[in-house]
Amino acid sequence: MEQVRFGIIGCGVIAPIHAQAIQETPQAKLVAASDVVERNARLLAERWPVDVYTDYRDMIARDDIDAVSLCVPSGLRAAIAEDCARAGKHILAEKPLEVTTERIDRMVRAADAAGVLLGCVFQSRFADGSRHVRKALDDGRFGTLVLGDAYIKWYRSQEYYESGAWRGTRKLDGGGALMNQGVHQVDLLLWFMGPVRTVQARTGLVGHHGLEVEDVACALLTFECGAMGVIEASTAAYPGHAARVEVHGSAGSAIIEDGELRFWKFRAEEPEDDAIRAGLNRAAALGSGAGDPTAALTHEGHRRQIEDFAHAVLEGRKPAVDGREARHAIALIEAVYQSAATGETVQMQG
Ligand SMILES: NC(=O)c1ccc[n+]([C@@H]2O[C@H](COP(=O)([O-])OP(=O)(O)OC[C@H]3O[C@@H](n4cnc5c(N)ncnc54)[C@H](O)[C@@H]3O)[C@@H](O)[C@H]2O)c1
Incomplete structure (x- = not known):
């Protein structure tokens, strides 16, 4: 693998920052975007030509997606991350990783069990x-x-x-x-x-x-x-x-x-x-x-962090800010x- 292929889940305020940062990272590529509000995903796709989904589960069923940018509201991330881990996708989640340590522990366990990386954006x-x-x-x-x-x-x-x-x-x-x-x-x-x-x-x-x-x-x-x-x-x-x-x-x-x-x-x-x-x-x-x-x-901060995360996936190492680190x-x-x-x-x- 030479590039980590990303799908974005949640296309609101912060998603375009992820899209641009991914596109400017040579080791990463943006493939798809999903949002329960179709219009939000379509707005993103107008600027970055990506496939659009209204159900993230359809998006993560694809074999040509390696990682997700998780940009949904903070308290919705644990359940979605568990699904993504089960689908074998690496997860880069926005901050705060989740809204309680109990939910973060669920995410860490799910990522560990699936052997995927879990990172949190602290740019x-x-x-x-x-x-x-x-x-x-x-x-x-x-x-x-x-x-x-x-x-x-x-x-x-x-x-x-x-x-x-x-x-x-x-x-x-x-x-x-x-x-x-x-x-x-x-x-x-x-x-x-x-x-x-x-x-x-x-x-x-x-x-x-x-x-x-x-x-x-x-x-x-x-x-x-x-x-x-x-x-x-x-x-x-x-x-x-x-x-x-x-x-x-x-x-x-x-x-x-x-x-x-x-x-x-x-x-x-x-x-x-x-x-x-x-x-x-x-x-x-x-x-x-x-x-x-x-x-x-x-x-720029997201670009630097996405570059680190993509390298971590390609090199099989921990990202600079993993789930345990983000929990503190x-x-x-x-x-x-x-x-x-x-x-x-x-x-x-x-
Ligand atoms: N790193 C930063 O500096 C930074 C800056 C802003 C926001 N954030 C974080 O990003 C997250 C999102 O914030 P925002 O301001 O973009 O929120 P937002 O409300 O603008 O966007 C959230 C999007 O998620 C979508 N969504 C909700 N449930 C979904 C689901 N089940 N599947 C797919 N899409 C779903 C919504 O329709 C919406 O488009 C928050 O956790 C916030 O803390 C981080």
């Missing part, structure tokens, strides 16, 4: 700034980690929540500002800082009405490494600000906004640090969803919701 990990931070952590440049924080002060209008019946529902969105929008930065924070030991949190619905989920969340964390940190997330902070992740240690600090470095300083400087700092004020390469879910969303963010968000509901400090399982 922020593929941004240049994120990669610099991860490498500096691997090289021990931060010293002892002291603080790790994520701030997602975004804005989504009431109309945004009303634009799809699933948005803002507990069952299909799984949560609000944290589970849908903030999950990227929660994932980055855990990727950088490692597992969380304890969580104290509050959540609320402050700036919208009629949602079953939070539009504000604040959490106080202690990490297993001994560092502390906070998460602040909202979808009611007009006009929306760049999403920020901060890592501070005894020997260095880095701050990322929308995947791009905004601060980079270490006690022991390396020759490449000046070049890295010279790029600090560049516009965000992967776009920002701060005020609008689509306005600045580019496909959802486990932490579940702990935030549990702490907010009970008022108790939640101890996370190791």
